[in-house]
Each structure stands twice: as structure tokens, then as C-alpha cells.
Amino acid sequence: MDNNHILLVEDDEVFAQVISRALGHRSYSTTLAKNSEQVRELIQKEQYNYAILDLNLGRETSLQLIPLLKQNYANIRILMLTGYASITTAVEAIKLGADNYLAKPSDADEILAALLSKDQEVHTTPSGQAKLERMSVRRLEWEHIQKVLRKNEGNISATARQLNMHRRTLQRKLQKHPVSK
Numbered sequence: 504m505d506n507n508h509i510l511l512v513e514d515d516e517v518f519a520q521v522i523s524r525a526l527g528h529r530s531y532s533t534t535l536a537k538n539s540e541q542v543r544e545l546i547q548k549e550q551y552n553y554a555i556l557d558l559n560l561g562r563e564t565s566l567q568l569i570p571l572l573k574q575n576y577a578n579i580r581i582l583m584l585t586g587y588a589s590i591t592t593a594v595e596a597i598k599l600g601a602d603n604y605l606a607k608p609s610d611a612d613e614i615l616a617a618l619l620s621k622d623q624e625v626h627t628t629p630s631g632q633a634k635l636e637r638m639s640v641r642r643l644e645w646e647h648i649q650k651v652l653r654k655n656e657g658n659i660s661a662t663a664r665q666l667n668m669h670r671r672t673l674q675r676k677l678q679k680h681p682v683s684k
Contacts, residue, residue, distance in 0.1 A: 507531045510551040514560045525611030542568055546575045553618055558585035569599040582618040589649040
């Protein structure tokens with residue numbers, strides 16, 4: 504089994520090509536899956552030591568793939584990568600068995616540092632270090648919406664009702680990128 508084989512689950516083809524190429528220059532081979540169905544097919548055929556999962560895969564989430572990968576590969580290291588980072592999804596991913604969580608945009612060095620952090624000593628940049636800071640009211644609102652949305656299994660209408668918010672207002676808030684601290 505190739506010790507440097509990474510399963511990359513990413514629906515953005517350009518990002519996937521860039522990361523695959525960059526990882527290749529660092530002696531890692533990648534296999535690309537664009538959705539959970541392709542992941543299920545690939546795990547029947549190949550062995551992986553590492554997986555990089557994009558949180559949002561079109562209309563689905565990759566969270567359900569974490570237990571599946573851990574079940575098939577007991578020692579696999581999983582990195583959850585997302586452009587829509589929130590504390591709620593980070594906690595959920597870690598609870599399900601992900602080894603690390605990283606917000607996009609991230610370069611190949613940051614991705615490898617997060618993926619390999621237990622396997623070898625990695626020096627991260629100051630931007631890669633977690634800091635506890637006060638969050639703005641808008642960021643707290645975003646985090647709360649994400650928590651309620653996960654609780655309602657992604658159901659926008661149920662989440663809007665629970666938040667006492669019009670469904671269209673909630674959809675507008677979800678279309679925006681997460682607010683910064």
C-alpha cells in the first residue's frame with residue numbers, strides 16, 4: 504500500500520486539480536472523488552492513508568463519509584476542508600472522527616500541515632494557529648444558524664421556523680460567506 508496516497512473529495516474541479524498537482528510535487532498521489540457515491544466505489548477498490556474532504560459537495564455534505572472512511576480504514580487521517588467554516592461543523596466533523604478541520608482558502612502546505620499534524624512535527628504559520636477571540640454579533644448569529652441547521656439535518660424551512668425567521672431571509676443569510684470574527 505502506498506503510504507502517501509490521499510483520497511481527495513472535492514467537487515470544485517479547478518481547486519482539485521491545483522491541490523492534486525501541488526500534492527504531487529510533494530510526493531503524494533491523489534485520487535479524486537466528486538461525490539459520496541464515487542467515494543463508496545473507490546473504497547472498494549483502493550487503500551488510502553489520508554482523506555481530504557470538502558464539507559459541501561453540491562447538494563450534499565461529506566460529514567457522513569467520515570464514519571464510512573474510519574470503518575474501512577482504521578488508521579486513516581481525515582482533514583475536513585471547507586469554505587464555509589463554522590464552530591458547529593468543526594465540532595461535528597471532529598466528533599464523527601475527522602482528525603482536523605481547515606477553512607479555505609488554504610494552500611498545499613497548510614493542508615498537509617493540518618493533515619499530518621500527528622504523524623510528524625509540523626511548524627504552522629501564525630495564521631494557521633487557533634486563537635480564542637471574541638466573536639462579533641454577526642459571527643455568533645452565523646454560528647447559531649449553522650447549529651440549528653445541522654440539528655434540522657439541513658432542512659431550511661424547519662430551521663427558519665425554529666429561528667422564527669422567514670425562509671427567504673434565512674436563505675439570503677446562508678448564501679453569504681461566513682462573517683469573520
